[in-house]
Amino acid sequence: MVKKWRFKFAEVDIYERKIVVSSFVDYKQLEKEYKNQVGKASNEIKAILPGLFEKKRMKETDVNSSQQKALVDFFNSIAKVDGVQVVEEKEPEPEPEVVPKRQEAAPRRDAGTGKSKYKLSIAEALDFKTEYDGKIADATVNGVVSVVNGGSKNRIWDIDLRFGGGEKADLPKEIHIPELDPGEEWKHEYKIKIGKEDAPL
Incomplete structure (x- = not known):
């Protein structure tokens, strides 16, 4: 499942193995606005957040299962303060890889030996x-x-x-x-x- 939050400071999407943040503020502004929530976050999450929040930029970072759970808890705590609802959607299935069918070049009329004619x-x-x-x-x-x-x-x-x-x-x-x-x-x-x-x- 994909969890999505639409905050006033950022749009956050957390997938099973990655997080995507489109931020409107930098990390210092986030830390100042949500001092209690950032203060209660684990050191692992505090290490990830500065890289995710660069003003007016979209960042994508791979996460493991424990980081994913901790990030969900962190953004849920902010959503509770701001009155933002989390939206859960089914993660899109990866599109099957289409392998183009190889087309053999039509042989020249004089082909056969592989030598110049x-x-x-x-x-x-x-x-x-x-x-x-x-x-x-x-x-x-x-x-x-x-x-x-x-x-x-x-x-x-x-x-x-x-x-x-x-x-x-x-x-x-x-x-x-x-x-x-x-x-x-x-x-x-x-x-x-x-x-x-x-x-x-």
Whole structure:
């Protein structure tokens, strides 16, 4: 059961395991107005009251069964002086926890292996000329960047490729591929010119 008092100085609700106070006065005013009742309260209750009564604030505190009984007796003693009736109501039942039903995402048409359906590859071949003593005189790397849509049904949209660290390659820093149909392959050829100072030993 919930016990409720509507005093001129506060609204007090005591539940089985907690007390809720909406106070209009602070503890000093309460102690001054109800000196006899506060004086007769146990030390345990006197320790709880200051935290409950902060002017114009609502406070909620957990209490055990002995504290609950002592608080009921304390506020009943004040109610007797003020002519306030305690109202008893059935404590509301806790609402059952609603667990949302998990919805599995619809699988992609090409799903099944858990692997990506498009493949990015870079192939490079080195062409070079040597001097009479075997040193490399001139070298060129011919490369191909390719992207393949390995899916059987789904088109791939908006593929962005970014390249870095290849200052001597005639590759743009970014390439945008608008779309790739199932089974389609996109290719881009490039070259890297290597001078003597960069040639491998």
